[in-house]
Amino acid sequence: MKKHPLYVALLFMGIISAQDLETFFLKTNVFLETHVKNGKVGYGAIHEDQSTLDEILRIAKDISIETSDAKNYQAFWINAYNIATIKGIIDNYPTKSPLDNKGFFDKTKYSLGGKHITLNDIENKLLRAKFKDARFHFVLVCGAVGCPPLINKAYLPNILNSQLDTQTKKALNGNFLKVNTKKKKVEVSEIMKWYKEDFTMDGMTEIDFINKYRTEQIPDNYKLGYFTYNWSLNKQ
Template sequence: MKYKIVVLVFFLGISIAKAQQMDAYFNATDAFLKTHVSNGKVDYKVIVEQPAQLNALVDMAKNINVMEGKPNEYQAFWINTYNLLVIKGIVDNYPLKSPLDVDGFFDKKQYNVGDKTTTLNGIENELLRFKFPNEPRFHFVLVCAGLGCPPIIDEVYAPELLETQLQRQTAKALNDSNFIRVEGNTANVSKIFEWYKSDFENAGGIIAFINKFRTSRLPAAIQLGYYPYDWTLNSK
């Protein structure tokens, strides 16, 4: 009996420590974003001059192990980590005009985070999209550092707020006349909808998905077009 109690206390201690580690990561990420992000833009110049806070966050993320069984915590961790690593990739190669100026920015550069080694594309496609195929809202919170992306926000994606945040950011993008450009019988939309068409087909189709969030619905028969993606850096 004593052995069982000791084991129980041991694993309870581990669980508490992991929860505290996760909370510390989310809180520190929130503080970082509030300091360096405003109006959807990132102050890369300041971060380049003072990288300690960002580097500490990336170090914190190395050994955090999140489980799919806690989907809100899992998704929030990987969304935040993706956005932080994009900033890290820009800062490490600054100055530059676009993330595409760096060879392999998304698919070659590897990071040790979440108790694994992965790339930005690995986070997006393997750890998020593949594991949650019915969640196209990821595309409105993962920020690629280009102006064509939905804007980065100045707060952490928190497990307890994630559903509200996903809804808010998706609705914000899909009601933005610069993101969904309606001209007569044509709606010109982001290349995101073309690149990840299958994600939106799983949600009933592109127009049906957009209309779930728009205050002014698109006609079902409207023609879709795709405007060029703006990879210009989202710098202040």
């Protein structure tokens, strides 16, 4: 039987011996390829048949990765966050927004990676606190239109840095910000307001961070503002 190309990639990486992690990445990849299009999720189809989603969550339940294995750790928890978010939406489906469901981010717990944790725990305790990488904000997708778009592939350890860069560049060269040259003003997603400390590390300004990834540079003298976050469901 012909092997899925992702299987071959994982075999080359030497991850194939970690059977559960390999299976998690493979099944997450196929699931996202099937149900995500142009950053939007086909929640209706997933709700009708939840078997693959539940299988992925069962596999993820007991996977254990140390922070010292940084790329595997980060790739696992980014995917786990995105899959758990979809599970949270499905458990409350139909819904118009993740915020319509009380405790969606800070109360509802998932059994993942040998832990019983919330979405906020994954984002803030397992990723942000340990790695200080603002690019996480462009790959953790909270189920809303205002989030960066969900890609239809799994995040993988051997290409994770490239994937993080790609998604950050897409956001900062796309609708994550609005530039008004006449008023010398740039408005950005409220994500950059809520997590300002992540975008201003090491003496960097928000505009400095933006310009690291933006093709058309924002002048230093532009005024920075924030536009209202769109919490509508990111459904197809």
